Amino acid sequence: MFNVENKVIAITGASSGIGEVTAKLLAKNGATVVLGARRTQRLEKIVEEIHNQGGTAEFKAVDVTNREDMKAFIHFAKDRFGRVDVIFNNAGVMPLAPLNALKVEEWDTMINVNIHGVLNGIAAGLPIMEAQGSGQFINTASIGAHMVVPTGAVYCATKYAVWAISEGLRQESKKIRVTTISPGVVATELGSDITEESAKDTLKELRQIALTPDAIARAVLYAVSQPDDVDVNEIIVRPTKSAF
Ligand SMILES: NC(=O)c1ccc[n+]([C@@H]2O[C@H](COP(=O)([O-])OP(=O)(O)OC[C@H]3O[C@@H](n4cnc5c(N)ncnc54)[C@H](OP(=O)(O)O)[C@@H]3O)[C@@H](O)[C@H]2O)c1
Numbered sequence: 001m002f003n004v005e006n007k008v009i010a011i012t013g014a015s016s017g018i019g020e021v022t023a024k025l026l027a028k029n030g031a032t033v034v035l036g037a038r039r040t041q042r043l044e045k046i047v048e049e050i051h052n053q054g055g056t057a058e059f060k061a062v063d064v065t066n067r068e069d070m071k072a073f074i075h076f077a078k079d080r081f082g083r084v085d086v087i088f089n090n091a092g093v094m095p096l097a098p099l100n101a102l103k104v105e106e107w108d109t110m111i112n113v114n115i116h117g118v119l120n121g122i123a124a125g126l127p128i129m130e131a132q133g134s135g136q137f138i139n140t141a142s143i144g145a146h147m148v149v150p151t152g153a154v155y156c157a158t159k160y161a162v163w164a165i166s167e168g169l170r171q172e173s174k175k176i177r178v179t180t181i182s183p184g185v186v187a188t189e190l191g192s193d194i195t196e197e198s199a200k201d202t203l204k205e206l207r208q209i210a211l212t213p214d215a216i217a218r219a220v221l222y223a224v225s226q227p228d229d230v231d232v233n234e235i236i237v238r239p240t241k242s243a244f
Contacts, residue, residue: 004225005030008081010074012064012121013091015042017188018140021213022088022220027055029221034077036062037091064091064117067124074124084128086224089121089162090140096151096203097196106195107154114158118165126169129176134228136177138220139166143184143236143244151199170233177231179223184238185210209242 009026013019015037023033027050035043035057043059050057058080062073078084093113095106118139129135144152145159163180170178187210191203215237223232238244 001029001225003227007031007085008077008083009086009088010034010036010077010084011088011090012036012062015039017190018186018213018216019090020046022217024050025217025221027057028053032056032081035059036073038063064120065112067120070120071124078128083132084125084135086136086138087121087125088138088220089118091117092140093193094155094190095193095195096155096191096199098151099153101196103196110154110158115161118162122169133175136179136224137169138179138181138223141180141182143182143238145182151202179232180234181216181219182236183216184242184244186213186216188213209239211239
């Protein structure tokens with residue numbers, strides 16, 4: 001596809017859900033994809049599937065909360081393929097709970113993965129893209145970057161932050177494209193880390209109407225495939241039937 005073929009695209013959160021399906025779609029359209037996450041057995045299997053379809057892919061273990069780890073992941077992509085055209089900062093967690101449950105460690109985890117993870121991706125990739133004179137960050141926010149729901153205060157706060165960081169980066173960058181993707185409800189493993197009973201019910205309720213991850217993957221493909229002078233800054237993708 002136009003402006004996708006042969007691009008080197010590093011993807012975090014690529015071991016399941018949106019990241020996995022996006023990696024496969026981009027590879028099918030000729031991109032070289034570098035997959036990162038912690039569950040390497042899954043990454044290995046996904047990379048094997050991409051190879052079997054004739055695509056180009058590699059994987060590397062990464063914990064996005066660790067700045068050095070993230071740097072090593074992005075530099076792995078650059079060393080292996082010579083450049084880094086797109087970084088899809090997509091890893092995220094969502095242990096929903098009401099604030100008065102005081103799940104303070106889960107608050108920290110969300111802040112570390114969802115905010116520091118994106119910042120670590122920017123810190124690792126921005127110098128490379130500035131030296132290249134081009135590049136694109138695609139950051140996964142959420143519909144939770146545009147509205148807050150009970151049990152979602154901290155999760156939504158992290159996604160508002162992803163929105164703000166992306167917007168700031170966009171304003172500061174004349175050569176680097178910045179895209180914020182805000183999915184509505186998508187059927188993935190997200191939320192499997194919820195420990196609070198009422199929040200499990202909230203998620204079950206929300207998931208009654210959900211997209212499949214390919215809907216988000218197509219939005220990423222669209223943003224990447226635009227000509228270099230076109231910067232698709234923001235995409236919200238909701239299930240048609242959903243009010244959220
Ligand atoms: N599903 C939805 O309804 C929805 C809606 C709006 C936004 N989103 C956002 O979409 C993104 C992808 O989520 P998903 O729905 O595809 O859920 P998912 O299937 O649970 O995927 C989450 C991914 O993040 C990775 N991850 C989590 N912590 C990590 C860490 N410390 N270091 C590296 N990777 C880490 C996981 O891999 P490992 O566990 O293998 O590390 C996994 O690959 C997230 O940012 C999420 O907030 C999802």
